[in-house]
Amino acid sequence: xxxxxxxxxxxxxxxxxxxxxxxxxxxxxxxxxxxxxxxxxxxxxxxxxxxxxxxxxxxxxxxxxxxxxxxxxxxxxxxxxxxxxxxxxxxxxxxxxxxxxxxxxxxxxxxxxxxxxxxxxxxxxxxxxxxxxxxxxxxxxxxxx
Amino acid sequence: xxxxxxxxxxxxxxxxxxxxxxxxxxxxxxxxxxxxxxxxxxxxxxxxxxxxxxxxxxxxxxxxxxxxxxxxxxxxxxxxxxxxxxxxxxxxxxxxxxxxxxxxxxxxxxxxxxxxxxxxxxxxxxxxxxxxxxxxxxxxxxxxxxxxxxxxxxxxxxxxxxxxxxxxxxxxxxxxxxxxxxxxxxxxxxxxxxxxxxxxxxxxxxxxxxxxxxxxxxxxxxxxxxxxxxxxxxxxxxxxxxxxxxxxxxxxxxxxxxxxxxxxxxxxxxxxxxxxxxxxxxxxxxxxxxxxxxxxxxxxxxxxxxxxxxxxxxx
Numbered sequence: 001x002x003x004x005x006x007x008x009x010x011x012x013x014x015x016x017x018x019x020x021x022x023x024x025x026x027x028x029x030x031x032x033x034x035x036x037x038x039x040x041x042x043x044x045x046x047x048x049x050x051x052x053x054x055x056x057x058x059x060x061x062x063x064x065x066x067x068x069x070x071x072x073x074x075x076x077x078x079x080x081x082x083x084x085x086x087x088x089x090x091x092x093x094x095x096x097x098x099x100x101x102x103x104x105x106x107x108x109x110x111x112x113x114x115x116x117x118x119x120x121x122x123x124x125x126x127x128x129x130x131x132x133x134x135x136x137x138x139x140x141x142x143x144x145x
Numbered sequence: 146x147x148x149x150x151x152x153x154x155x156x157x158x159x160x161x162x163x164x165x166x167x168x169x170x171x172x173x174x175x176x177x178x179x180x181x182x183x184x185x186x187x188x189x190x191x192x193x194x195x196x197x198x199x200x201x202x203x204x205x206x207x208x209x210x211x212x213x214x215x216x217x218x219x220x221x222x223x224x225x226x227x228x229x230x231x232x233x234x235x236x237x238x239x240x241x242x243x244x245x246x247x248x249x250x251x252x253x254x255x256x257x258x259x260x261x262x263x264x265x266x267x268x269x270x271x272x273x274x275x276x277x278x279x280x281x282x283x284x285x286x287x288x289x290x291x292x293x294x295x296x297x298x299x300x301x302x303x304x305x306x307x308x309x310x311x312x313x314x315x316x317x318x319x320x321x322x323x324x325x326x327x328x329x330x331x332x333x334x335x336x337x338x339x340x341x342x343x344x345x346x347x348x349x350x351x352x353x354x355x356x357x358x359x360x361x362x363x364x365x366x367x368x369x370x371x372x373x374x375x376x377x378x379x380x381x382x383x384x385x386x387x388x389x390x391x392x393x394x395x396x397x398x399x400x401x402x403x404x405x406x407x408x409x410x411x412x413x414x415x416x417x418x419x420x421x422x423x424x425x426x427x428x429x430x431x432x433x434x435x436x437x438x439x440x441x442x443x444x445x446x447x448x449x450x451x452x453x454x455x456x457x458x459x460x
Contacts, residue, residue: 021364142394
């Protein structure tokens with residue numbers, strides 16, 4: 001009985017959180033364009049862009065220009081540990097990149113690249129890359145004052 | 146052979162007798178819990194109401210029912226202090242005085258307080274074990290909050306662009322908005338790092354939380370409590386209707402919230418300064434600095450062990 005006490009005490013003591021800084025995406029050249037929740041896939045994502053990409057996304061009539069770079073970072077959606085009522089990003093699943101080049105007199109080119117966060121692991125079975133490109137570069141910027 | 150004899154110490158007897166007399170007198174002077182008549186009581190389904198009555202009403206309502214030992218000194222002082230404090234936070238007997246949006250936030254907070262075993266207070270449960278909430282009762286509370294209108298709120302309004310934004314540049318023509326807590330709005334967070342991105346389904350909003358360099362560095366170095374200079378900015382949008390593929394995009398901009406660590410300046414709110422700027426014109430929230438107390442109260446109840454921060458990346 002007495003032997004049980006230390007065990008009980010250690011169970012009730014406060015847990016300090018185990019931080020996971022590896023879930024943080026950081027690219028100092030990019031800023032947020034928008035975000036996407038997808039409960040069907042159980043994911044949450046942020047679309048980032050470089051300055052030309054952000055400018056185009058902020059302009060409803062804007063046409064794509066040479067040098068735009070978009071990155072869509074997708075994480076697994078998980079319940080927030082200390083608040084029932086919010087789901088948040090967990091581990092990173094993938095980074096999709098679209099680079100736009102548009103040389104004068106030539107057609108616009110969208111270069112798409114899909115990078116799973118863990119090699120040999122794709123969180124989607126099939127990716128129709130032209131559909132993905134259209135989705136990523138077509139998102140209007142979320143309103144941020 | 147000497148007979149052992151119990152010899153009472155006169156001094157000891159005198160002290161004990163005095164203490165008993167003082168104790169009895171104190172019982173007559175202890176604070177009386179006054180139950181005001183209740184108007185505007187909370188109106189929830191009977192299975193939910195039964196749980197609140199059993200476990201929360203003794204403190205968070207005008208229908209406190211102290212048992213005989215609660216009325217004993219010094220317990221009566223603690224009990225009356227808890228009741229006064231609890232009623233000041235929210236009073237289930239005067240529920241209709243609270244605006245409906247805030248009522249919903251409180252109900253979700255109540256569920257979380259129970260889930261995390263912060264409520265009912267453990268010192269109360271120790272003497273009122275029957276007030277404990279079972280897992281099936283918690284499930285009833287959870288089912289109930291999931292029926293509240295904020296749960297499925299969709300932002301269908303046309304998206305208004307902020308007057309502050311034009312071609313991706315911020316135009317502050319009417320001067321920088323400043324919160325009464327002394328925090329000025331600045332959009333420098335846009336070049337910070339995204340700490341987390343969330344689906345706040347309890348209120349129909351989605352958010353991005355940014356951390357400044359000091360904040361991100363502290364997380365990388367496992368440095369909790371966070372150092373002075375750490376800052377977070379949370380941008381809040383409504384949620385548009387889900388498309389055929391399941392995608393939900395940000396709707397209208399709702400508000401932006403700041404937390405700024407300065408352990409001296411913001412000592413009264415656990416070292417964090419709070420600010421909130423509402424709507425596209427970024428109207429500073431809060432008529433008095435006391436608004437920050439309501440912010441920290443919720444963060445303190447639920448994430449005191451994370452230095453009062455919810456949005457930290459954890460395994």
